[in-house]
Amino acid sequence: MPDDLSDPLLGSLLRRRSRGVVPTLDVIRRLLELTGDPQRAFAAVHVAGTNGKGSVCAMLASILRRAGYRIGLYTSPHLRNFRERIRVDGEAVGGSLLGMCLQEVERADRATGLRPATFFEAATAAAFLCFREAGVDMAVIETGMGGRWDATVLCRPVLTVITPIGIDHTEFLGTEPATIAGEKCGILKAGIAALTAEQDGKVIAVIRREARHKKSPLRQVGDLVHVEGFSPGLHRQEVVLGTRHGTLEIHLPLAGVFQRENSALACAAALILGGQFAGRPALEDIRAGLECVEWPGRFHAVGTSPPVILDGAHNVHAARTLAASLREVLGMTRIAVVAGFLKDKDVEGIGALLAPHVGSCWTVRPPSERGMDAAEAARRLYSAGIRADPGASMVEAVEAARRWAAAHGSAVLVTGSLYLVGAALDVVEAESRFRSAAAAAARIWQGYS
Known part of the structure; x- marks a missing residue:
């Protein structure tokens, strides 16, 4: 179902899209302050990259739900309805909760004393408010674009993840993958574990340099998980993932070459989180979560x-x-x-x-x-x-x-x-x-x- 533009709050938010992208965090920081810093109410896994971000986020959120956590998921863009961007335990945010949070963001935006918030700044503030009000334990958060100036960068991550990096949004991020990688590395935080997909040589060199500079312990997916085998199909595929803790045979409901690699990255992220949180998620949670993931529009x-x-x-x-x-x-x-x-x-x-x-x-x-x-x-x-x-x-x-x-x-x-x-x-x-x-x-x- 397409967006309901008759809803005045949602219509007001969607009309902000004409304001574009502004490289500053001043407005989103002030919005969050005026709404009680909702991002402090939950842990986050922050995901940046050029391709596969949304798929990895959806997979990881599904895994964490199977492990018993109450999970928020924030992704972009949406396919048909804005509420798809903000999910709680796999369901699109309810209209009443979203409306309440958008109203609070509108009030805060009028009180910042700064320029009006862009679409993505306002949407991100609303998502963080929704997650706080819904009482999520953790949120899996996809950057909108880049990382350094992305509104999502003010979340409080326990893990940051970088998916494969290529060339996109060149007018904002630059034309060279290594330059783009530097922007994506804006999500890295001191003392917070980081995980990256396999990358080209110049890109991984930038990520390693930035991780050392920020004192963020970095792992590559191949250190933890590798694809041992697969049987492809048009509607689904069988994937075998090898880990130090055992082998996972997965009936993955997502087709495509890239979804095998995405599943390995999501599995590696889950293993890191399991090490931080007393074994949750476990291997069985990873298998079960990947087998019930839904992510339409990607092969x-x-x-x-x-x-x-x-x-x-x-x-x-x-x-x-x-x-x-x-x-x-x-x-x-x-x-x-x-x-x-x-x-x-x-x-x-x-x-x-x-x-x-x-x-x-x-x-x-x-x-x-x-x-x-x-x-x-x-x-x-x-x-x-x-x-x-x-x-x-x-x-x-x-x-x-x-x-x-x-x-x-x-x-x-x-x-x-x-x-x-x-x-x-x-x-x-x-x-x-x-x-x-x-x-x-x-x-x-x-x-x-």
């Missing part, structure tokens, strides 16, 4: 005739792993693609990686004020070797792609933006409900005939 296959794969890959690093996942489960089968991008994305780089898999393509503007025009996206994809039709609406593009895929015994891929994926999920689910209703009506009619 997420819906249906079977034909399957529609939803993947929010929006940078070259993510597109590379998406292409690897396509090869793994579909081989070199040509597929129907519905693509859409935000204006700051490397469309040519993404397109070049996906081109070998594309049989037919439609471009659609994502439902965002930063969405790239469909004709511009098609023009830039053409330079990467992909011919795309920019003339369709989302509904028309998905339906055309489904027809093409069905005729060729193939699949549909919707990619380029999580905003686009959320809109496509609405379309696919609406079509599914229509087909179910039509089938039910046909059965009833047959009963009368």
